[in-house]
Amino acid sequence: MAEMDARIVRYGDLRPCKTAFIDAHTPGSDQKENFTIIGGGVSESADQHVHIVDTPGFNIGAAGQPPKCRNSLHSHRTAEVFFALKGRWRFFWGRWGTAGEVVLEEGDIINIPTGIFRGFENVGTDYGMIMAILGGDDAGGGVIWAPQVIQDAAGHGLVLGQNGKLYDSKKGQSLPAGVAPMPLLTEAELAAFPEPTTAEVVPHHVARYWDMMALSDRQPARVIGPDAILRDRPGFDVELLSRQSIPATPYSLDAHEVLMPMRGHWRLTWDAGAGTEGTTALNPGDTCAIPPGLSHALAPAMTGEASLYRVRATTDKAGPTWRG
Known part of the structure; x- marks a missing residue:
């Protein structure tokens, strides 16, 4: 913990x-x-x-x-x-x-x-x-x-x-x-x-919040990335998750992941093995850095609007983005 x-x-x-x-x-x-x-x-x-x-x-x-x-x-x-x-x-x-x-x-x-x-x-x-x-x-x-x-x-x-x-x-x-x-x-x-x-x-x-929320009704809305709303390779990908599009089961990644709640309160649980599991609440304005390989899960902690930006490191060069 x-x-x-x-x-x-x-x-x-x-x-x-x-x-x-x-x-x-x-x-x-x-x-x-x-x-x-x-x-x-x-x-x-x-x-x-x-x-x-x-x-x-x-x-x-x-x-x-x-x-x-x-x-x-x-x-x-x-x-x-x-x-x-x-x-x-x-x-x-x-x-x-x-x-x-x-x-x-x-x-x-x-x-x-x-x-x-x-x-x-x-x-x-x-x-x-x-x-x-x-x-x-x-x-x-x-x-x-x-x-x-x-x-x-x-x-x-x-x-x-x-x-x-x-x-x-x-x-x-x-x-x-x-x-x-x-x-x-x-x-x-x-x-x-x-x-x-x-x-x-x-x-x-520019991407508008309610457009992204509409796109996140079944899967995370791809916001920034080569196949996203804002097509770019800036060295990281950005997604918006809502309560409808959170992963159904715990997952882990080979890359770094940062969670940044926008609306609502979220429950984060993790299990690093050897009895090192834990849980905490994430709230709007909090920033959470998930290390590679850590099994974790997300869920809204209460009813109502819930959204969260998820940023993941990529191997792309970090810029430039303006192509004229």
Whole structure:
């Protein structure tokens, strides 16, 4: 039981970091809370707490934000997938965030194309939470910021070094000797970033919760994968399970599996042999890392709506996802 306890991160135990990224002091972005659940993610701050260090081929994180708080424009080299756990979220993209946008409701998922600038903001009325899946064990080697984000941050005391670490002049910090500031992207480099429209992105990169629930009436809804609603090979597969589509018998896998409840309360049981069986409840916002070879079973713990995202590691290269 103790070994599995170490593999479950409870929503109520999440430890936020408000200084994770370069826009931590920028008005409009300074109330963000960043969470690294599995793997180090792409946080630029030494203050970031990592709940589970070992990665299964991908990273799991989360962002919590009050209404009208936004995450500044940035890009990644590998996959970045979000589902809205709580609240309404507007995702926008392009060099200035004006190329396209989409609003996600609770349960909706977006597989944001790599190689484009993207940002997001809480457009709901209460504190919101989005859960994130980042491709690769090292989450792609960090964040690529739009130049104006770095410039704005400098005016509020934060400088990003070429070593990928933040330095805060408000705390008396400065760049160490031999460490240069992160250079701004040149106009030639910026020209290489695509500017896809909403019509180009949404049909291939966004899946709606109730559509997925309808597809999960007899078997898990294949959400991200080569034969899924969102066809891609980002280094992991994503499925949505409902009470109608849970496996009828215990099962085990050769690959890592992460369970992320969306709605309802779930009962997880496992049997590792030699008297090491156990059971626990999983609730919305919890994250559970199932190791390869562990026999386990799932069942809704009570009546009512129940849904759960299941992420499985694959041997595919972790990105890119935007094909133009």
